[in-house]
Amino acid sequence: MKKNTTKSREIIKRDNKVMSPSLTRPYELVIDSAEGSTIFDVDGRSYIDFASSVAVMNIGYNCKKVKQAVCAQMEKMVHCGFSDFYAEIPVKLSEKLCEMTGYEKVFLSNSGAEAVEAAMKLAFWYTKRNSMVAFYRAFHGRTLGALSLTGSKIKHKEHFPSFRVVHSHYAYCYRCPLNLEYPGCGISCAGEIERTIFKRELSPKDTAAIVVEPIQGEGGFIVPPPEFHKEIRRICDENDVLLIADEIQSGGFRTGKFMAMENFDVRADIVCMSKSIGGGIPLGATLSSGGIMSWPPGTHANTFGGNLLAAAGGLATLEFMESAKLGEKATEKGNYLLKRLNELKDKYPIIGDVRGIGLMIGIELVEENKAHATEKRENIVKKALDGGLILLPAGDSVIRFVPPLIIRKNEIDKGLEIFEEALRDT
Numbered sequence: 097m098k099k100n101t102t103k104s105r106e107i108i109k110r111d112n113k114v115m116s117p118s119l120t121r122p123y124e125l126v127i128d129s130a131e132g133s134t135i136f137d138v139d140g141r142s143y144i145d146f147a148s149s150v151a152v153m154n155i156g157y158n159c160k161k162v163k164q165a166v167c168a169q170m171e172k173m174v175h176c177g178f179s180d181f182y183a184e185i186p187v188k189l190s191e192k193l194c195e196m197t198g199y200e201k202v203f204l205s206n207s208g209a210e211a212v213e214a215a216m217k218l219a220f221w222y223t224k225r226n227s228m229v230a231f232y233r234a235f236h237g238r239t240l241g242a243l244s245l246t247g248s249k250i251k252h253k254e255h256f257p258s259f260r261v262v263h264s265h266y267a268y269c270y271r272c273p274l275n276l277e278y279p280g281c282g283i284s285c286a287g288e289i290e291r292t293i294f295k296r297e298l299s300p301k302d303t304a305a306i307v308v309e310p311i312q313g314e315g316g317f318i319v320p321p322p323e324f325h326k327e328i329r330r331i332c333d334e335n336d337v338l339l340i341a342d343e344i345q346s347g348g349f350r351t352g353k354f355m356a357m358e359n360f361d362v363r364a365d366i367v368c369m370s371k372s373i374g375g376g377i378p379l380g381a382t383l384s385s386g387g388i389m390s391w392p393p394g395t396h397a398n399t400f401g402g403n404l405l406a407a408a409g410g411l412a413t414l415e416f417m418e419s420a421k422l423g424e425k426a427t428e429k430g431n432y433l434l435k436r437l438n439e440l441k442d443k444y445p446i447i448g449d450v451r452g453i454g455l456m457i458g459i460e461l462v463e464e465n466k467a468h469a470t471e472k473r474e475n476i477v478k479k480a481l482d483g484g485l486i487l488l489p490a491g492d493s494v495i496r497f498v499p500p501l502i503i504r505k506n507e508i509d510k511g512l513e514i515f516e517e518a519l520r521d522t
């Protein structure tokens with residue numbers, strides 16, 4: 097289809113006039129509608145979506161079951177002030193979340209950052225301590241608490257005040273921060289918390305929690321080796337510190353399991369979920385045991401947590417995820433995509449590393465000597481977009497592959513064709 101950007105240009109011009117310039121939007125894509133794994137722009141062009149609107153649309157766009165549930169709830173009532181009154185649909189959603197995760201209590205909110213804020217406050221309240229440990233390259237959101245945990249780009253943090261958070265090394269084996277090699281390293285990066293941080297910088301007696309992403313997302317789709325999270329869990333247990341897992345990007349069957357931590361056989365004390373569990377409707381959830389989430393009335397609440405539309409959409413999303421076996425689909429399609437990307441890696445030296453679990457996959461682009469190919473990455477993403485494929489960057493030179501979990505094999509093939517063309521051009 098011939099590109100006619102008149103409408104796009106006009107909307108972008110108006111957008112630039114009124115929208116906060118803090119949003120990073122380097123791609124001139126003005127979205128109009130979507131179906132399944134395909135997005136349509138306002139000028140009638142279609143795109144295969146390998147980004148799922150930042151790992152949100154795991155169920156695909158325009159899912160009938162979720163649409164029906166939200167419309168039915170809309171007919172009845174939109175909002176009820178759940179922090180002051182009772183209603184059944186948010187209870188049903190929370191019961192479903194507990195059934196799927198094995199946790200006992202849920203705090204409902206509207207976004208990832210809010211789910212993280214609730215987890216931080218809960219850990220501070222439960223332990224009566226005031227500090228945390230997080231990881232370099234971590235991304236936990238932009239509100240001040242979540243931002244304190246975030247350890248990705250300095251631009252995210254400059255000029256903003258912070259809680260007391262000490263950052264440690266994540267298991268980024270492709271570029272080991274300690275210049276060691278797995279498995280001979282003995283997961284020395286995790287050991288850094290006990291070896292250095294707890295001895296010289298932050299006492300475990302002041303540490304409420306260690307906060308970790310099962311797979312680092314925004315930081316570069318970094319998959320740690322199997323022992324990493326077990327070692328972090330051991331450190332938490334032996335030092336009487338809580339473990340908080342941020343499943344906001346990795347959860348919702350993206351890695352085959354409902355919670356990505358299940359791939360590592362590790363259970364956190366507090367879990368944060370958002371993005372995909374609302375099926376596109378703003379929804380956050382912080383989960384824990386009844387023992388930990390025992391804070392009394394008034395310690396934490398919000399206006400829109402338990403919103404009826406979000407709860408109806410979330411419940412229908414979780415039910416659809418199960419009935420459509422999205423976990424199995426993520427594993428099957430993810431293995432296929434990994435295999436195809438590894439074949440491209442053998443062909444194009446710019447692909448330095450391919451890594452992922454299920455449909456949470458990243459490729460790291462490199463120049464000679466493993467230097468980050470950041471500029472080339474931008475070119476590839478832009479060329480792919482021109483060719484009809486939506487990709488998103490992560491980390492310094494990573495491209496993420498996080499399509500809807502309902503994506504078909506022929507759509508993966510078509511997307512990879514466009515991607516290879518962009519690679520070849522670059």
Ligand SMILES: Cc1ncc(COP(=O)(O)O)c(C=O)c1O
Binds near residue numbers: 210313344
């Ligand atoms: C792991 C993780 N945690 C937290 C967040 C913040 O979520 P939100 O943007 O909904 O506040 C994100 C967003 O990308 C994320 O990837």
